[in-house]
Amino acid sequence: MKIPKPKIKGAEHYSEGQLNYLQRKKLYQFGITWGRILFLFSFLLLWQIAADKEWIDAFFFSSPIDITRLFVDKLLNLELLHHIGITLMESGISFLLIILLSLITASCFWYFPSVGKMFEPFLILLNSLPKSALAPLIIVWMGTGYPTIILCGISVGLFGCILNLYQTFQQTDPERLKLITTLGGNKFQAFTKVVFPGSLPAFISISKVNIGLALVGVIIGEFLAGKQGLGYLIIYGSQVYQLNLVILSILILCAIAVLLYGIMNIIEKRLKC
Amino acid sequence: MSVILKLDQVAYSYYSDTGEVSVMDNMDFTIEKGSFTAIVGPSGCGKSTILSLIAGLLSPTAGFITLYSDDFAAPKIGYMLQHDHLLEWRDIYHNVILGLEIQHKLTPQYLTFANELLEKYNLAHTKNLLPSELSGGMRQRIALIRTLTLKPDLLLLDEPFSALDYQTRLLVSKDVHHIIKSENKTALLVTHDISEAIAMADNILLLSKSPCHVKQCIPIEFEKHGITRDKVRDSKLFQDYFDLIWRELQNENTET
Known part of the structure; x- marks a missing residue:
């Protein structure tokens, strides 16, 4: 799989090596940020599903939707x-x-x-x-x-x-x-x-x-x-x-x-x- | 020439739980106005203590330290420490006027004088910079200007170049010597660097081992032999002075 290269502002001003460095850095940042969002989202989702399917008791553990409603x-x-x-x-x-x-x-x-x-x-x-x-x-x-x-x-x-x-x-x-x-x-x-x-x-x-x-x-x-x-x-x-x-x-x-x-x-x- | 400072039979000891340590005993010397004197001695003999005593940071256990001035005002002392201690949160200009601020002397005359000094010694462009943006040598020169803005009668220099690397030390000591001479200041330099003392001073006071006293006073007379100060380090005479002082210090170390 080929990872698309992130766009860097003013790329024409940099040398290829510098550009490569900046792109790698941006990709790393991107990965970290979305990793965090994904973790939080899947945690909430799992919680909600577990409550809906009664894997956990929603009376004690509540659920994201109930909490949001409240x-x-x-x-x-x-x-x-x-x-x-x-x-x-x-x-x-x-x-x-x-x-x-x-x-x-x-x-x-x-x-x-x-x-x-x-x-x-x-x-x-x-x-x-x-x-x-x-x-x-x-x-x-x-x-x-x-x-x-x-x-x-x-x-x-x-x-x-x-x-x-x-x-x-x-x-x-x-x-x-x-x-x-x-x-x-x-x-x-x-x-x-x-x-x-x-x-x-x-x-x-x-x-x-x-x-x-x-x-x-x-x-x-x-x-x-x-x-x-x-x-x-x-x-x-x-x-x-x-x-x-x-x-x-x-x-x-x-x-x-x-x-x-x-x-x-x-x-x-x-x-x- | 008139005398500006006289030490008469000065002694100093400090006390601890384990006993009394005598740092100096029978310290006698005078400093003439406009002269540049260097104090050289074996390491740990209490050279810096002399400066602290003169500045009044410590009091002698015996003897008298007298400062003379032309008018009736008490003579002012400027102190230059080993490190520049520029405050990193103030820009250069505000570091320079720190002393004025402390002594409530932020008058137009003093401020103009501070600016003039910066201009004169090519440091005006650093005014708005922070200390961290300056090289070690520059910082030490700023520290000197900070001391000079208070118009001291006597300058005490406590190994002011020892924190600098060798090359910078040569350059800055030359600069500092130039500034002090052109401002017509009396200076007393404490150093462990013999060549620095020879290059800068008119007189060298050689100290004995602890408890120290003045063992010998060596006048440094390059001018008599027609050697200008910026060329002294290359001269034969420089080497002769160096050998003389080196020998004396060696004797001092082996005597006991």
């Missing part, structure tokens, strides 16, 4: 959008608070190294704790409602974020700090001119991790204390055996996670230019 229904009466909005809002606030609190704390630790050194083991301790264990305690203290859920969201990422950021600040080349001193700068200027700008790439990747963690925390919070939001829908759906709803919510969570990650990637690219 999605359209819920979307039309705006109920779903409301829940998505709540979860997004809660994770957004949690994320911003994680970043803000971590920045303040890590900067203070860097500025006053003995304070940082003193608190470090406590942070390591808190960070290695499975944070979901804190959630019931938070609920007892603060009741159910947004503050509780946001606090759950924060608690998952915060300690790790502070530690990572603090370590990044500490890894600044001491010669660069010396440069600022020899140019007549003080410690504050060393931070604003060298330490923080130099940590920006690491800061972005830390943010990327933490936007995911904020979502995890918020879902845990909603499981336990939510009256709305996707986490609540999952728990509610499983309790009333509406598994269509559970799977739909999980799929929407997937989409949200991808979306948030994508947004962070765009911000990262912007900052690099």
Whole structure:
């Protein structure tokens, strides 16, 4: 079988070898992209057929068509959008608070190294704790409602974020700090001119991790204390055996996670230019 | 000529859990205004520590370091480090004015001066480039301009060429020497490279082993013999100076 050669824009400008290289590369990309689409499509198809032929129990495993139907229904009466909005809002606030609190704390630790050194083991301790264990305690203290859920969201990422950021600040080349001193700068200027700008790439990747963690925390919070939001829908759906709803919510969570990650990637690219 | 820097019986030691290490003892020397002095010594003898002491990054354990100036203002010190440390997120122009920014001196006079320096030494075309787009030699020259924009009275050069490859090192050291001389700056160079010291300096201070002190001061007098600075490396005199210093350093290593 002969594979047709992909068309390359402006082919006449390239040498034969270069053209060959570009064509092979394009073919490879093409194969990967369509491979992914094909995999997803056949997975959905198989799922649907299995449900229709009753190879699996559609009550427990649902089916793509049922889920789509539910999605359209819920979307039309705006109920779903409301829940998505709540979860997004809660994770957004949690994320911003994680970043803000971590920045303040890590900067203070860097500025006053003995304070940082003193608190470090406590942070390591808190960070290695499975944070979901804190959630019931938070609920007892603060009741159910947004503050509780946001606090759950924060608690998952915060300690790790502070530690990572603090370590990044500490890894600044001491010669660069010396440069600022020899140019007549003080410690504050060393931070604003060298330490923080130099940590920006690491800061972005830390943010990327933490936007995911904020979502995890918020879902845990909603499981336990939510009256709305996707986490609540999952728990509610499983309790009333509406598994269509559970799977739909999980799929929407997937989409949200991808979306948030994508947004962070765009911000990262912007900052690099 | 007037004296700009005087070290008087300076000693420095640092302390650790295992004990005290004396880096230098009885360090005495003076630097005259407009001169170019090189400090050469066995490796690990604390050459760079001298510069840190003069710049005030460290305080001597004993003795006095005095800086003199013509007016009543405190003399300003410029420091050039081993690596250029240009900040990769700033373009060249903003790297050059970093010192001005830090000292809140972004006045038209200083900015014009910075621009003039870049023009004068053929670096103006790099202004909008990022450090990563420049060669190692160019970067080191930019680092020098960054120091010069602050109009320092005394320049401290801490092995500024050691991170460059041999060929670039020759070219850049020549350039840097030219820039320093035409700006009429006083310079103190620390280096482990004997030939670099001979090629650039008017005086060479030879240090002893740790704890170090000045063992010998060797004036380098090419001009007296009618040899211009860009040709020194080919001259017989250069070889003589080299042999002299090499021998002294060898003696220093075998004495104990």
